[in-house]
Amino acid sequence: MGFLIVQFLTGLSDASGLFLVACGLSLIFGVSRIVNFAHGSFYMVGAYLAYYLIGYLPLGGLSFWASILISGLIVGLIGILVEVLLLKRLYRSPELFLLMGTFGLILVIQDLSRWLFGSEDLLGPRCPGLDGSIDILGTLLPQYDLALIIIALLILLAIWLLLNRTRWGILVRAATEDREMLAALGVNQSLLFTSVFFLGSFLAGLGGALQLPKGGADLLMDLNVIAGAFVVVVVGGMGSILGAYLAALLIGELSAFGVLVLPQSTLVMMFLIMAVVLIIRPYGLFGKGKSGEYEYDEKTSAPIQPASERLKLAGLGLLLLVLLMPLFAGDFQLVLMIEIAILALSSMSLYFMMGPGGMISFGHAVFFGGGAYAAALLVHHLNTPMELALFFAPLLVGLLALIIGWFCVRLSGVYLAMLTLAFAQICWSIVFQWSAFTGGDDGLLSIWPSDWASNRIVFYYLTMTLCIGGILILRHLVFTPFGYTLRACRDSALRVDSIGINLKRHQWFTFALTGFFAGLAGSIYVFSKGSVFPDEMAIPRSFDFLLMVLLGGIEALSGPVIGSAAFIWLHDLISRIHFWQLILGSIFIFLVVAFPRGIAGFLDNRFGRIFSNHIGPRA
Amino acid sequence: MRFVRRLVVFFTLILFLPFFYPAFSDAADTIKIGEINTYSKLTNFTFPYRNGWQLALEEINTAGGVNGKKLEVISRDDDGKPGQAVKIAEELVRKDKVILLMGSFFSHVGLALTDFAKRNKVLYIAAEPLSDALVWAKGNRYTFRLRPSTYMQAAMLAEKAAENPARRWATIAPNYAYGKDAVKSFKKILKAKRPDVEFVAEQWPALFKINAGSEIQSLANSKPEAIYNVTFGGDLAKFVREGNLRGIFKDVFVVSLLTGEPEYLDPLKKEAPEGWLVTGYPWYDIKTPAHDKFLAAYQNKFDATPRNGSVVGYNVMMTVAHMLKKSGSTDTEKMVDAMEGLAFESPIGPVTYRKIDHQSTMGAYVGYTAQKEGKGIMVEWQYMDGKDYLPGDEEVRKLRGK
Amino acid sequence: MTTILSIHRLSKSFEGIRAVNNISFDLNEGELLAMIGPNGAGKSTCFNLINGQLVPDSGSIVIFGKKINGLKPRHIWRLGVGRTFQITSTFISMTVLENVQMALLSHHGRTLNVVRKVQNLFMDESIELLERVGMADQQDRACGTLAYGDLKRVELAVALANNPKLLLMDEPTAGMGPKERSRLMELTAEIVQTHRIGVLFTEHDMEVVFKHADRIIVLNQGKLVAQGCPEDVRRDTGVQEIYLGREEAARLEKII
Structure with a gap:
């Protein structure tokens, strides 16, 4: 009995910790619609600051609590700095590009923290006065667990009072529920956003x-905590604080009791819960419909035009260059070109889903990695020759995409994105854990091309044929009735419904197409590397693809290709340097501020006239 | 804004410039070594490792290099991703023309490089990855490994653990290959020595995402007499703290893999556990001339105390030097031949690369943890030579599938 | 004359409030039927019931002899019902021409085609439709850049793409200038005449209603309070009560 009570309270205390990370994120999202991936970084900085402050403040027992409060405030101020200097410049650009800005922030804060705080793992100090345990029917429970439970409840109460009993809170709620109305009321949105960002960062x-006594501070905290925080926010319903609390509770308790029944469930529990909740309640437990939708405006979506003669000529020139490359390029340049081509195809398929399809995916790696694994498994278990593996793997992934898509197209906006993430994580954990079949995290090795293709140059041409072919097919699709219908679905769900188009079915097929081409890219990838590991399916891989698409720009058809080329080359150029993450992050931030339409969008803006068909004015 | 745009154009041009550089190689009077490790993550382990090989490199080159040539190490960050590691390996081999590859921390990165080495017939000396598969199931002619593997360290611990009367065992290990291997080997060896033990509970926290409270409570619920722990880093800290607060280490014998390594023991400070049986590296207590010399040189150069990674880094660099002396050539096949059976004296004892499975016999220190001046240390330790904890030739042949 | 739309005892409640309360009326081929009433009278609800966005609580909606209760908008469209929105809803990333092409692609069941380029499909038909609404000269403009009145006309062209026999127009002239309003309604009336289409439209502008409608139905508080030709409705005392009160108030406001 004592055990069950303690286990419940432990789960509650874990839930409280989760809630503390997630509530700030939920507030920020609710008001400003910013999906702030850097929230985990703020959390990490808070932990480090408090660790050092507790050591320095000469306040005796009080210094613990004072330090926690002060670090919260400092992080809040950092939040203001970020909001005013960076995010404010981006509010007018498409919301998606904010993602890239916050990705940049993660990298920058990561390296700055390493530089400032050192790379040593720090064990958090205990909380003075609460450093013991209490005995509950013979089982011990740390006092600080109880403290956390109470603090979380107090913070929940404080936020509730703030939102429901103050004018500021009413404005925040209004902004969460109806942005247009807020604008109509003539409220100073800029100030409201800044203040909410402050509060959210403060809470992070x-x-x-606050979690210091439960663990400590280390440089992996930022990414370790962010996925969980997002899950809580989404399961609770974006913008709902009470929802976030209940979601944290659900996850905390199910995890605490889950390990009793199935100790291996630790990797996947959270994402399983999210998938189930989103399938039953598409907007989370307490979410209001539509609040997570992305808006496309005319800036992001000028009419597309078929390639002009000049553009075709330029493309042909580029193609020729690519084909002649083996004549003058070194071996390693070919390796890089192969990687660029493969990732460009995968990005292009993601772009097809995000741009014309209007569906954001945070789990694209499941298709790419899925293709890699499908091919590798075929070779490994069935001794399938490369040619057949390249044929069947994309089909299998297309099938997988149909299954995942069937659930996902019921949702939209951020919720859809998070459901793709959940499925990606579930597939990842299957691959990760099923060692007998997939090799687990030791991966599958020795997946090399057939003899005829193992010559580097032959493989180069094979890759180029498949990848460029795939990219051109995807490009062509945009101009076909299917591509147009997809864009129509994105532009106006109301209108497509009123002209007899089944929106979900078209989006569903888009998943299959995206899966197919990403799977093709993945299956070539595995032959180019010779081995595959679960990393190819993991969250960072998905974010890589997202970054490549955003880097290129979401509105230009050439975006994904330019984006992935830039991404890989950039990475290769600077990864020799110490603190390269700092540089890469700064570059991302610089890019989003300097040209929020992406590299391709910028080129189009500047040089578009040279290549345009001169039909009418451009939007 | 105009300025910004120009900057951007300029920047974009620079970005794409390298596309059109012809590949070049310079035939300088150095021997180039490619080194790959995870320097952007887990830096508390990889930085001391880098110090280690840098120290060795300096010693080698001040002594005039090898075979009249200086050694040059081109060190790259793999970001902890196997795909990235393979790409960098390609770059090092094809563009930088290195003669061999060394390094890596994560097992899966090590395995990816193992396969790369086999395919491209490049010598790869794995430094830190512990995976058993690296030299056994996935072993190949071109891959060697320095550090004692998961199996070896688990075997050392199991031998000692068998002396303890505890019969009811529980295990906790991170939910990935290393954790699973470590538990499997330990169970197997302990069971062989002590048929009376039973394993009553297991927990598999996600790596670096342990829910320490609930998972420890679950372990405690099965009333174990002994616990075998494989968690490390931040997970270990949480495990120790929660375990103490929840009183589950009282009267329980704890055996813990790697916990005695300064990388993991130092951060625990005055909460470092006492009386745990661990593998580690008690640099403060090793009094041999070879180690004294290494210790002095290390502290002198870096103004820091060495960690286990430092020894690994130092030894892997020394391996390269000794191997080159033996082979007298940078031809891969000759280098591989030289590696097989290569023996040299390291600061912590003799190291031999076994011909049969390319595993080195570098050993580990096994002892009990204790507190001294608010810090965790190892006491009653002994150096266990790796050669005594490797399976017999017959079994190795079976494991290597030959 | 054939009845193409027949509403019988239609009701819909929201949280206990009867937004549409037991309404019945018919619409004939070639007829321009206006639905009027003050704000909150239930016009929009009634409209959304007919076009399938809402499902009625009780009563029946019969279009071309088929009961459509519970059908989705896209199915209703397939029966031959065209529709324009109160707030225009076009595909902003497409040109005027492409918007019409989209409707034709759907009409001809070609939306899953992944081979041909849209560029060459249904060009003549699209241009003809645009000519009908007087937008052919702007066919290559992006919809995101059009004036509001032009958007309304694009919507009309889109609505006509499937040769509808019934056209549902929610406030077709909202947001337009007086001259434009009258031009659009004349255009509509002409289409109704030539193609024998039935049109149901809601409208705030009484001048438009009384000038163009063949028949008028008046809703108030969810109930149908009057119907008949414009002259009858104008003379109906119940309607005068509802409307004159409002106009008096408006007049007073102007004076102040």
Whole structure:
């Protein structure tokens, strides 16, 4: 009995920790629609600051609590700095590009923290006065667990009072529920956004500081905590604080009792819960419909035009260059070109889903990695020759995409994106854990091309044929009735419904197409590397693809290709340097501020006239 | 804004410039070594490792290099991703023309490089990855490994653990290959020595995402007499703290893999556990001339105390030097032949690369943890030579599938 | 004359409030039927019931002899019902021409085609439709850049793409200037005449209603309070009560 009570309270305390990270994120999202991936970084900075402050403050027992509060405030101020200097410039650009800005922030904060705080793992200090345990029917429970439970409840109450009993709170709620109305009321949105960002960041810092006695501070915290925080926010319903609390509770308790029944469930529990909740309740537990939708405006979506003669000529020139490359390029340049081509195809398929399809995916790696694994498994278990593996793997992934898509197209906006993430994580954990079949995280090795294709140059041409072919097919699709219908679905769900188009079915097929081409890219990838590991399916891989698409720009058809080329070359150029993450992150931030339409969008803006068909004015 | 745009155009041009550079190689008077490790993550392990090989490199080159040539190490970050590691390996081999590859921390990165080495017939000396598969199931002619593997370290611990009367065992290990291997080997060896033990509970926290409270409570619920722990880093800290607060280490014998390594023991400070049986590296207590010399040189150069990674880094660099002396050539096949059976004296004892499975016999220190001046240390330790904890030739042949 | 739309005892409640309360009326071929009433009278609800966006609580909606209760908008469209929105809803990333092409692609069941380029499909038909609404000269403009009145006309062209026999127009002239309004309604009336289409439209502008409608139905508080030709409705005392009160108030406001 004592055990069950303690296990429940432990789960509750874990839930409280989760809630503390997630509530700030939920607030920020609710008001400003910013999906702030850097929230985990703020959490980490909060933990580090508090760790050092507790050591320095000469306040005796009080210094613990004072330090936590002060670190929260400092992180809040950092939040203001970020909002005013960076995000404010981006509010007018498409919301998606904010993602890239916050990705940049993660990298920058990561390296700055390493530089400032050192790379040593820090064990958090215990909380003075609460450093013991209490005995519950013979089982011990740390006092600080109880403290966390109470603090989380107090913060929940405080936020509730703030939102429901103050004018500021009413404005925040209004902004969460109806942005147009808020604008109509003539409220100073800029100030409101800044203040919400402050509060959200403050809460992140506070959350990081408060967990010190339960663990400590290390440089992996940022990414370790962010996925969980997003899951909580989405399961609770974006913008709903009470929802976030209940979601954290659900996850905390199910995890605490889950390990009793199935100790191996630790990798996947959270994402399983999210998938189930989103399938039953598409907007999370307490979410209101539509609040997670992305808006496309005319800036992001000028009419597309078929390639002009000049553009075709330029493309042909580029193609020729690519084909002649083996004549003058070194071996390693070919390796890089192969990687660029493969990732460009995968990005292009993601772009097809995001751009014309209007569906954001945070789990694209499941298709890419799925293709890699499908091919590798075929070779490994059935001794399938490369040619057949390249044929069947994309088909299998297309099938997988149909299954995943069937659930996902019921949702939209951020919820859809998070459901793709959930499925990606579930597939990842299957691959990761099923060692007998997939090799687990030791991966599958020795997946090399057939003899005729193992010559580097032959393989180069094979890759180029498949990848460029795939990219051109995807490009062509945009101009076909299917591609147009897809864009129509994105532009106006109301209108497509009123002209007899089944929106979900078209989006569903888009998943299959995306899966197919990403799977093709993945299956070539595995032959180019010779081995495959679960990393190819993991979250960072998905974010790589997202970054490549955003880097290129979401509105230009050439975006994904330019984006992945830039991404890989950039990476290769600077990864020799110490603190390269700092540089890469700064570049991302610089890019989003300098040209929010992506590289291709910018080129189009500047040089578009040279290549345009001169039909009418451009939007 | 105009300025910004120009900057951007300029920047874009620079970005794409390298596309059109012809590949070049310079035939300088150095021997180039490619080194790959995870320097952007887990830096508390990889930085001391880098110090280690840098120290060795300096010693080698001040002594005039090898065979009249200086050694040059081109070190790259793999970001902890196997795909990235393979790409960098290609770049090092094809563009930088290195003669061999060394390094890596994560097992899966090590395995990816193992396969790369086999395919491209490049010598790869794995430094830190512990995976058993690296030299056994996936072993090949071109891959060697320095550090004692998961199996070896688990075997050392199991031998000692068998002396303890505890019969009811529980295990906790991170939910990935290393954790699973470590538990499997330990169970197997302990069971062989002590048929009376039973394993009553297991927990598999996600790596670096342990829910320490609930998972420890679940372990405790099965009333174990002994616990075998494989968690490390931040997970270990949480495990120790929660375990203490929840009183589950009281009267329980704990055996813990790697916990005695300064990388993992130092951060625990005055909460470092006492009386745990661990593998590690008690640099403060090793009094041999070879180690004294290494210790002095290390502290002198870096103004820091060495960690286990430092020894690994130092030894892997020394391996390269000794191997080159033996082979007298940078031809891969000759280098591989030289590696097989290569023996040299390391700061912590003799190291031999076994011909049969390319595993080195570098050993580990096994002892009990204790507190001294608010810090965790190892006491009653002994150096266990790796050669005594490797399976017999017959079994190795079976494992290597030959 | 054939009845193409027949509403019988239609009701719909929201949280206990009867937004549409037991309404019955018919619409004939070639007829321009206006639905009027003050704000909150139930016009929009009634409209959304007919076009399938809402499902009625009780009563029946019969179009071309088929009961359509519970059908989705896209199925209703397939029966031959065209529709324009109160707030225009076009595909902003497409040109005027492409918007019409989209409707034709759907009409001809070609939306899953992944081979041909849209560029060459249904060009003549699209241009003809645009000519009908007087937008052919702007066919290559992006919809995102059009004036509001032009958007309304594009919507009309889109609505006509499937040769509808019934056209549902929710406030077709909202947001337009007086001259434009009258031009659009004249255009509509002409189409109704030539193609024998039935049109049901809601409208705030009484001048438009009384000038163009063949028949008028008046809703108030969810109920149908009057129907008949414009002259009858104008003379109906119940309607005068509902409307004159409002106009008096408006007049007063102007004076102040």
